[in-house]
Amino acid sequence: MTNTVALVAVGVGSTAQSGKALLDGDRRRLVIGLIAALIGGTLGAVLLLLTPAEAFEALVPFLVAIAAIALLVQPVLRRWATSHAERPWIFVVGLTLICIYGGYFGAGAGIMILALMLVVTSEPLWRAALSKSVFLGVANAVAAVGFMIFGPVDWWAALAMAIGCLLGGWCGPPVVKRLPAGPLRIVVGLCGxxxxxxxxVG
Known part of the structure; x- marks a missing residue:
C-alpha cells in the first residue's frame, strides 16, 4: 500500500513534463485508457483491502516474465496483430486487467502496460512509455485514496519513494524520446x- 501511494508521483512527474505530448496522439484512446485505469485501479484496491496480497505472489513472476518476453519479441507480435482486423477492445480489456493488478499488487505493472501498448497499438516507444506512466499513475492514485483512508501506509517511506518517483517521472519521458527505440526496448525487456x-526467488 505504501508503494502504491508513492508511485502516484511517477504519473504526476510524467504528466507535468510531457503531458501535452499525449494530446497530440489518439485522444480517444487516451480517454478510454484513463477510464479503464480508473476502473481497474479501484477494483484492485478493493481486492487488496479485502484479501491478502500473498494471494497474488505466486503468479507475479510469471506475469512479469510474459510481459518482458512480449517486449523482446514485440516486432513479431505487432506484425501479427496488424495483420489481423483491429480489435480496440483488446487494449481496453488488457489495460483494465493490468490496472486491477496494479492496484492490487503492482510489481511489474508498468512493463505489462508498455508491452500491451507496443503490441496492440501503433504508438512509438517514447509515447507508449509516457502513456504507461499516466495510466498507471491514475490506477495508483485511485487505489492510493482507498489505502490512505482504510489501509496502513508508512508515510515516511512513501514520501522518500515519492521524491524519487517524481524525479524519475519528470526526467524519464524526454530521455526515452531521445534514446534509440530498438535497443531500449531490449534493455527494458531484459530488465523485466x-x-x-x-x-x-525473493
Missing part, C-alpha cells in the same frame, strides 16, 4: 526478465 527472476 531480471525482475521476474528476482520476484520468483
Amino acid at each position: 526478465l531480471g525482475l521476474a527472476v528476482w520476484l520468483a
Whole structure:
C-alpha cells in the first residue's frame, strides 16, 4: 500500500513534463485508457483491502516474465496483430486487467502496460512509455485514496519513494524520446526478465 501511494508521483512527474505530448496522439484512446485505469485501479484496491496480497505472489513472476518476453519479441507480435482486423477492445480489456493488478499488487505493472501498448497499438516507444506512466499513475492514485483512508501506509517511506518517483517521472519521458527505440526496448525487456527472476526467488 505504501508503494502504491508513492508511485502516484511517477504519473504526476510524467504528466507535468510531457503531458501535452499525449494530446497530440489518439485522444480517444487516451480517454478510454484513463477510464479503464480508473476502473481497474479501484477494483484492485478493493481486492487488496479485502484479501491478502500473498494471494497474488505466486503468479507475479510469471506475469512479469510474459510481459518482458512480449517486449523482446514485440516486432513479431505487432506484425501479427496488424495483420489481423483491429480489435480496440483488446487494449481496453488488457489495460483494465493490468490496472486491477496494479492496484492490487503492482510489481511489474508498468512493463505489462508498455508491452500491451507496443503490441496492440501503433504508438512509438517514447509515447507508449509516457502513456504507461499516466495510466498507471491514475490506477495508483485511485487505489492510493482507498489505502490512505482504510489501509496502513508508512508515510515516511512513501514520501522518500515519492521524491524519487517524481524525479524519475519528470526526467524519464524526454530521455526515452531521445534514446534509440530498438535497443531500449531490449534493455527494458531484459530488465523485466531480471525482475521476474528476482520476484520468483525473493
